[in-house]
Structure formats: C-alpha cells, structure tokens
Amino acid sequence: MNKEPIRYPITESFTSIQGEGFHSGKGATFIRVAGCNLRCPWCDTAYSFDLAKARWMNTKEIINEIKMPHQHIVITGGEPTLYDLGSLVQELHKRGKYVAVETNGTNPVPDEWGIDWITASPKPGNEYALACRADELKYVVDDKFKVEYINQRAVPEGRVFLQVESGRPESAQKAYDLIQHYPERCLRLGIQLHKVLKVR
Ligand SMILES: C[S@@+](CC[C@H](N)C(=O)[O-])C[C@H]1O[C@@H](n2cnc3c(N)ncnc32)[C@H](O)[C@@H]1O
Numbered sequence: 174m175n176k177e178p179i180r181y182p183i184t185e186s187f188t189s190i191q192g193e194g195f196h197s198g199k200g201a202t203f204i205r206v207a208g209c210n211l212r213c214p215w216c217d218t219a220y221s222f223d224l225a226k227a228r229w230m231n232t233k234e235i236i237n238e239i240k241m242p243h244q245h246i247v248i249t250g251g252e253p254t255l256y257d258l259g260s261l262v263q264e265l266h267k268r269g270k271y272v273a274v275e276t277n278g279t280n281p282v283p284d285e286w287g288i289d290w291i292t293a294s295p296k297p298g299n300e301y302a303l304a305c306r307a308d309e310l311k312y313v314v315d316d317k318f319k320v321e322y323i324n325q326r327a328v329p330e331g332r333v334f335l336q337v338e339s340g341r342p343e344s345a346q347k348a349y350d351l352i353q354h355y356p357e358r359c360l361r362l363g364i365q366l367h368k369v370l371k372v373r
C-alpha cells in the first residue's frame with residue numbers, strides 16, 4: 174500500500190545571503206518550517222511558531238515550487254528537527270544541493286538524513302544542552318550568557334560563534350569582551366549580516 178508522502182509545515186521560503194555563522198555571505202535559499210519546542214524570549218522569528226499559518230507541503234511541492242538559484246540550502250525555522258528531514262534532504266541532494274540545517278540542538282539529527290552542515294545554537298531554555306553532532310555552534314549573547322555554557326569540544330577550533338543578540342550594542346560589547354578574554358577558545362563574533370543589509 175502506498176505510504177502518504179511526508180509533509181512539512183512551511184512558514185516561508187526566500188533567497189538571500191546566509192547572514193550567520195561559518196557560511197556567512199554565501200547566496201542561499203532558506204526554507205523555514207513552522208513550530209518550535211522552545212520560546213526564547215528574544216526570538217526574532219516568533220511568527221514561525223504558529224502552525225495554523227503554515228502551508229503543509231510535501232517534498233515534491235517544495236522542490237517544484239520553491240526557486241533555488243544557489244547550491245546552498247538552509248532548512249531553518251522554527252525548529253526543523255521536529256520533523257523527519259530525510260526525504261527532503263534526499264530530493265535536494267538529487268538536484269545537487271548542499272543542505273545546511275539551523276537547529277536549537279534539543280533533538281538528535283540522524284546521520285541517515287544526510288545533512289551536509291549542522292549549525293547548532295544551544296539555548297538557555299534548554300540549559301544550553303546539545304543533543305546532536307554539530308559542524309558549528311552559535312550562542313546568542315544575551316544578558317544571561319556565560320562562556321562556561323560553551324560546549325567547546327563539540328566542534329573543531331574556530332567554529333564557535335558568539336552571536337550579537339538583536340543587534341544590541343551591550344550584547345556586541347559583551348561578545349567582543351569574551352573573545353578578547355578567552356583567546357585560547359578561538360571564539361568568533363557573529364553579526365547577523367542580513368539585518369545590517371536590511372534584507373531577509
Ligand atoms: C530563528 S532560529 C531558527 C533555528 C533554530 N530554532 C535555532 O534556534 O537555531 C535561527 C537562528 O537565529 C538566532 N536568533 C534568534 N533570535 C535572535 C536574535 N534576536 N538575535 C540574534 N540571533 C537570534 C538563533 O539563535 C539561531 O541561531
């Protein structure tokens with residue numbers, strides 16, 4: 174009996190530059206899923222929480238309807254690991270795409286999904302725990318953030334980004350100071366380039 178194709182609740186998709194982390198500056202198409210298991214107080218994408226506003230799309234619809242001019246695809250959210258991404262990644266790979274995922278690190282990411290790049294951003298609401306392997310870590314530097322929360326050994330050197338929270342100067346100063354104070358950690362400053370450029 175034919176299995177129903179898996180469907181994903183898509184909040185939005187758009188092409189921009191990757192504004193965050195290791196691949197910053199690359200042209201990329203973003204596929205944003207709806208729903209999240211956390212509620213970060215400063216989340217800049219709270220509009221993605223509402224599943225009622227999402228369009229449920231199967232893999233074929235996503236592939237056929239979303240324009241993907243670049244090789245780089247970012248599956249983000251909301252929280253993408255709430256869904257089985259295996260079939261979507263497989264279809265994107267068939268079209269030669271490089272698939273990155275942005276996750277809050279609360280769930281495992283099965284190797285079988287075949288994701289090419291995992292950006293994990295551990296969160297205060299989850300005690301900064303990390304349940305998946307990661308290619309880079311991104312910590313939003315809010316008032317509560319401490320360098321002790323960094324899971325330094327989870328990624329190679331130079332892959333830990335201290336991301337300025339909501340563009341706040343105090344957060345930028347705190348991130349800068351931490352980078353200077355802990356040179357042995359090779360921390361990197363994360364500024365959301367798309368917010369500087371005022372693009373999506
Ligand atoms: C909207 S989240 C979606 C993916 C996933 N839920 C996560 O948190 O990684 C994408 C990225 O934006 C970051 N982010 C969210 N709100 C932010 C804010 N106000 N300032 C800076 N970064 C923010 C998150 O930490 C994460 O790295």
Ligand SMILES: Nc1nc2[nH]cc(C(=O)O)c2c(=O)[nH]1
Pocket residue numbers: 189190191192193203218249250275367372373
């Ligand atoms: N340009 C741009 N880069 C991004 N990198 C991660 C984003 C996200 O919301 O996951 C994001 C985003 O929303 N826009």
Ligand code: SF4
Pocket residue numbers: 209210211212213216217218219250251252277296
């Ligand atoms: S985990 Fe990500 S999407 Fe969820 S509330 Fe936090 S920043 Fe927003």
Ligand SMILES: [Mg+2]
Pocket residue numbers: 217218
């Ligand atoms: Mg964003």
